[in-house]
Amino acid sequence: xxHNSDALCHALAEQLRARGWRLVTxxxxxxxxxxxxxxxxxxxxxxxxxxxxxxxxxxKVRDLAVPQDVLxxxxxxxxxxxxxxxxxxxxYGDLAVAVSGIAGPGGAxxxxxxGTVWIAWGSAEGTEAQCYCFDGDRNxxxxxxxxxxxxxxxxxxxx
Numbered sequence: 001x002x003h004n005s006d007a008l009c010h011a012l013a014e015q016l017r018a019r020g021w022r023l024v025t026x027x028x029x030x031x032x033x034x035x036x037x038x039x040x041x042x043x044x045x046x047x048x049x050x051x052x053x054x055x056x057x058x059x060k061v062r063d064l065a066v067p068q069d070v071l072x073x074x075x076x077x078x079x080x081x082x083x084x085x086x087x088x089x090x091x092y093g094d095l096a097v098a099v100s101g102i103a104g105p106g107g108a109x110x111x112x113x114x115g116t117v118w119i120a121w122g123s124a125e126g127t128e129a130q131c132y133c134f135d136g137d138r139n140x141x142x143x144x145x146x147x148x149x150x151x152x153x154x155x156x157x158x159x
Contacts, residue, residue, distance in 0.1 A: 005037045008150035012038075015157040016047035021094035021123070023153070025051040026064055026085040028076065029101040029117060033146045049093040054085070064088030064098075076100050077112055079129045082120035086127050095157070097121040097149045101132075103141040117145045121152045128156065 016023055025034045035051030038044055052063050057076055060066040066084040074080040077100050085098030101117025108114045113133065120129035130152070134144040 005147055005150060006040070008147065008154055009038055009041050009044075012150060012154050012157070013041055013044065013047055015154065016095065019094070019157070022047055022049035024049050024089040024093035024096045026089040026096060026098040027051065027053050028055055028060070028085075028099060029103045030099050030142050030145050030149075031055070033142055034097060034099070034149050037146055037150065052089065060085060065091075075109075075112075077102055077116055077118055079118055079120070079131065082118045083127055083129050086120045086122050090123065095121075095123045095153065097153055099145050099149055101141065101145060103138045103145075105138060115141050117141065117148075119145065119149050119152060121149065121156055123156075128152070 027034055032051060032053045038048045054060040054063050057071045061068055064085050065088040066081060070080045070084050082098040082100050086096045089096035098120045102108055102112055102114050104114035115134045117132045120127055122128055134141045
């Protein structure tokens, strides 16, 4: 399946409806783009629960219960942080996705260049996480993150 967000959202919606599940998004670098892609679909109120845009570390702790020590030891752009974001989001729904990355043009740190994005997704059945390095400008990094997050959710439910 391609990174066509509309097609992915339609397919994901069917899977969620079939299971009677509700999706929660926990976004940093995409600024709500995943939630927007999902809620662009008519009827999304049947399967989309809510979305969090936790851009600051303070918001990640406050809204998603990400432990402060995880942020202190691993940073916002890390596997540990996105897994904690998913855990926090799952308090509100059945399936969750979390993204945290460096969309650019600034923000790069040693070992984490612009385009570095961690994505985690999962349910009570388990959580998966992967690091990506997307090319291009800020808009492209965000666009690729949204498409990849939707694709990962689709494939998770399609197993």
